[in-house]
Amino acid sequence: MQPQRILVVGCGLIGTSMARAIRDKDPDVLVDGVEVSHRHRALARETGAYRHVYASFPDDTYDLAILAVPIQTACAVLAQAAKQASIVMDVCSVKASICKLAKEQGLSLRFAPSHPMAGNSGQGPASSNESLFQGQPWILIEDWPACKTLAPWIVSFDARLEWVKTAEQHDAAMAAVSHGIHLMSITAMLAAAVEADHSHAHNWSFLTGPGFRDVTRLSQSPHDFWVPTLMENRQAVGRYLMAAKDTIMELERCLEAEDSEALGRVLSTAKTAKDEWSTPSHPPL
């Protein structure tokens, strides 16, 4: 499928990068945008990627609507988008709730849940880039037929297509590779701060090296994106945290009991897992 009339809902970094990538590949494709922010509308227009950028849904029809808005907003506008477009695709980083909603709204054949794992340090349409998706993973969910329909079109943006079986698997994978990892970075930072307080030290930044910087780096991200994302994926993230807590309690036990052998086993199990996760693998198809 090569959609010729496309509506981008949410003209921020991802939405406008998509609009630009689409037009870069084929300038004859018509791309309209919907953007509630006055400022973002103006910036989106300046990119020249859109025919029109509307403040609300226009009275028109499209081959494809792309929901490039936060997950709660995507859920709220799904029905409206489905009225105006043959296929609706979202690009949110959590999938279970919107997939459930799409089924309830009878969109099993017309909804394409997707997740481009792309971004940059900027925000909004001014940071958009037509090559944002090049070489980056773009996750599609196997049990949604519209994903198969759109797959060749997504590949044409030079994204690296990755298939995950179900929305639940996607969310579990995100908890493991992203959302839970983010919380561990936060936890590592806060525990260091508590330990410094305990020693009445202001901080120990003069003693930190690359290990500390790498592990705690993500804790510096602004939390606007993270709070709704984590909340949306709270079930899988909750399981991840429980597993983390189990490991910490086992580590505490090893130290208290001075059980070097058991401590060595925990470290070597982690090393085995990391070694496995560091070699390229195929998706679990």
Place this chain on the structure above:
Amino acid sequence: MQPQRILVVGCGLIGTSMARAIRDKDPDVLVDGVEVSHRHRALARETGAYRHVYASFPDDTYDLAILAVPIQTACAVLAQAAKQASIVMDVCSVKASICKLAKEQGLSLRFAPSHPMAGNSGQGPASSNESLFQGQPWILIEDWPACKTLAPWIVSFDARLEWVKTAEQHDAAMAAVSHGIHLMSITAMLAAAVEADHSHAHNWSFLTGPGFRDVTRLSQSPHDFWVPTLMENRQAVGRYLMAAKDTIMELERCLEAEDSEALGRVLSTAKTAKDEWSTPSHPPL
């Protein structure tokens, strides 16, 4: 003080790098080595940094003995080294136990607890390098007079001298910036593996990005060094783990109660701490 006769106990990466740095600065200084490993003795001799490399303590006297062996070994040979050298300095990454022992052995004025935070990905004398310490932190403990005596000499290796008040403060700082951080990297990796098992996925390496790679990187280190180090610093590391567990339990509570406001507070407290720890600070003198 400019020691003219030096005994390096343990001719591995750190010991031999020191021997080379010493000779590089002043070829007239006499440096002997003690190394139990036959192979490391041969490699250490090849560097040309030592007059002799002995298999056990020689029958000679020195201005300075440098204990560049694992902490348990350093404790075991402290008394012998003190018989043969005017000042004994160690370079171990945990300080409380050896400082306690040095006090018990009446070495309060002759023992210099120190910790060069330097290394490379290699091991043994073959990986040694006379510029290993350049620009790297070298921690000295304030309440040990021999540290003040040696400070100008250590500065001459272009190391960045950092003072910490007490051995206990040093160990607490290491729990916060290194040992605990290492365990959080391990915990993050293991929780990801548990979550993949839960979803019957082999692994999700095809979905990992820079965040995952940075946070879990340390879990790939070999554990020969880590098990004794963590065990030696179990008190401070235990406190760090307890603080980490508290944060994880608070995060679990936020997700269960769908309390976005409280979740945002945890994230923003971590961001504030990370911001503070990312700006250069003075040591807590």
